[in-house]
């Protein structure tokens with residue numbers, strides 16, 4: 001299998017009917033990055049910067065953060081890396097960061113909420129990213145955006161740091177793109193405010209599905225009861241995909257769904273063409289893409305989404321397609 005997938009790595013991932021599907025890695029440590037050469041992925045769609053913080057025994061300082069980001073960019077070379085700002089809190093606890101006991105940490109003081117409330121932490125990270133870029137293009141992703149103003153506030157912090165570098169005569173990124181994660185359901189109903197402000201968006205299906213279904217992603221007793229590609233969830237995802245197309249901004253799926261064949265098929269069927277996943281999923285997903293006639297699946301899933309699927313689930317419908325192909 002491994003040799004088989006390795007043989008696919010230089011093939012462009014295009015469906016039989018000519019739809020280009022961009023495959024990217026989820027990553028978070030420098031050790032993951034050389035894997036880009038093994039899988040042939042086009043870049044890193046999600047670099048989880050909190051990993052460095054989680055394995056450390058104290059808060060990583062600016063030079064340490066900068067070194068990690070610079071190394072990641074170095075190894076990626078021309079391939080883009082999307083650095084997600086710290087997503088700590090919730091299930092990602094830092095033992096050395098004092099935090100109050102919370103009844104619902106996933107919905108608590110976490111991620112960009114914490115970042116904007118303690119701007120020292122956020123400023124340091126943004127400064128480290130800008131300095132690591134050292135004049136190269138830079139992509140930054142904001143996690144857990146709940147309201148557009150949080151995204152705008154983050155943009156202001158970035159802007160201030162760029163001006164600070166400029167005043168000091170240091171190089172600033174040749175191009176800076178700031179993106180928002182869509183993983184809090186409220187944002188689905190504010191896309192017309194958010195999208196004109198964002199350079200790109202990325203859907204985090206792990207949190208989005210957790211919050212849409214009010215089922216803890218870490219608790220299989222509840223989460224396994226709700227199919228993430230059932231009609232209501234897939235409609236929600238399609239809403240974001242279509243809005244991003246209207247505003248002509250790139251959209252990626254970076255949650256776990258993107259790396260599972262059937263789920264990835266559902267995503268492609270609703271027009272998602274950028275998928276970010278664990279490196280081990282690239283081979284299997286690429287193989288599926290190369291053998292795929294996407295148009296008829298798009299039509300059949302599209303019909304199911306608008307008319308309801310007559311007792312058949314999207315999952316069953318897609319399984320039938322896959323069985324027909326084999």
Ligand code: PEP
Nearest residue numbers: 204205206207254255256
């Ligand atoms: C997600 O929520 O889907 C996501 C990609 O982020 P994380 O799993 O790190 O919360």
Ligand code: MG
Nearest residue numbers: 183204206207
């Ligand atoms: Mg998330």
